[in-house]
Amino acid sequence: MRFSVLSTLKEALNLWVRHLAILIPAAFVIALPTHIFGLLDYIFDADPLHPAGLIILGNIAAPILRIISEGVGIAAVLNILFRGANENRSNAIQQGINDYALSLMGVDIWLGLIAMVLFVPVFALIFVFRGSPLWGLLVVALAVIFLKYALAKPLVVAENMKAWPALAASWQMTRSRFGYVLGCYLIFGVIEGLLQYGINFLHASIAILWPITFSVDVIDTYPIIIAWVMYLRFRAGEETLPVVEVEPVLS
Numbered sequence: 001m002r003f004s005v006l007s008t009l010k011e012a013l014n015l016w017v018r019h020l021a022i023l024i025p026a027a028f029v030i031a032l033p034t035h036i037f038g039l040l041d042y043i044f045d046a047d048p049l050h051p052a053g054l055i056i057l058g059n060i061a062a063p064i065l066r067i068i069s070e071g072v073g074i075a076a077v078l079n080i081l082f083r084g085a086n087e088n089r090s091n092a093i094q095q096g097i098n099d100y101a102l103s104l105m106g107v108d109i110w111l112g113l114i115a116m117v118l119f120v121p122v123f124a125l126i127f128v129f130r131g132s133p134l135w136g137l138l139v140v141a142l143a144v145i146f147l148k149y150a151l152a153k154p155l156v157v158a159e160n161m162k163a164w165p166a167l168a169a170s171w172q173m174t175r176s177r178f179g180y181v182l183g184c185y186l187i188f189g190v191i192e193g194l195l196q197y198g199i200n201f202l203h204a205s206i207a208i209l210w211p212i213t214f215s216v217d218v219i220d221t222y223p224i225i226i227a228w229v230m231y232l233r234f235r236a237g238e239e240t241l242p243v244v245e246v247e248p249v250l251s
Helices: 005-018 020-045 052-083 089-129 134-148 152-158 163-173 178-201 206-219 222-237
Strands: none
Touching: 005 020, 005 178, 005 222, 020 052, 020 206, 052 089, 052 152, 052 222, 089 134, 089 152, 089 163, 134 178, 152 163, 152 222, 178 222
């Protein structure tokens, strides 16, 4: 099977458009903690007497709630994709959340821990050698990790894996097709960057900004659709993929 970046993005776009009815509420759930804490930051910044403890608490709570909301939203989306158009959407959403949300949260937690492990030595090098260009090393390392583990969440749902086995399988699956994965997300990143530039251009009008900001939240669900399409193509067309023993998820 041919691994074409453009055909993958086109197929992902078709899926994304067809499933907007679920992607819009999923995007709202995923982005809700970010917008709530962003609003609180705006309110507290306007008040010079704001309690510092609440800011610290918010900085701790925001990523935790983001992991939870993302796990719930992506579990619903991926299970609908996995079950197909013939499955009742309400049942698919509920089952996806019940069966996969915790494992998907685990994927994000593991990725956060891996990023922290990378951050500590790079930060130490920057502190010792006063070399700000070393930040580029950290950015590259984090990008590689994201790309190598891009298939972990589809694996959780499609093959009923827990977080760490899904991460390990994704690392193996992308070993011989890293350029393909990189191309898919690189082109999407350029498009998203242009959209973000347009939002910043309209930043002067709050009335216009909020709906456009939410539209970008919906667009931010597109990467998981890309990951799903890549997973399907890997499983359908790569003979050298690792064989994964999983329990059947369909009765």
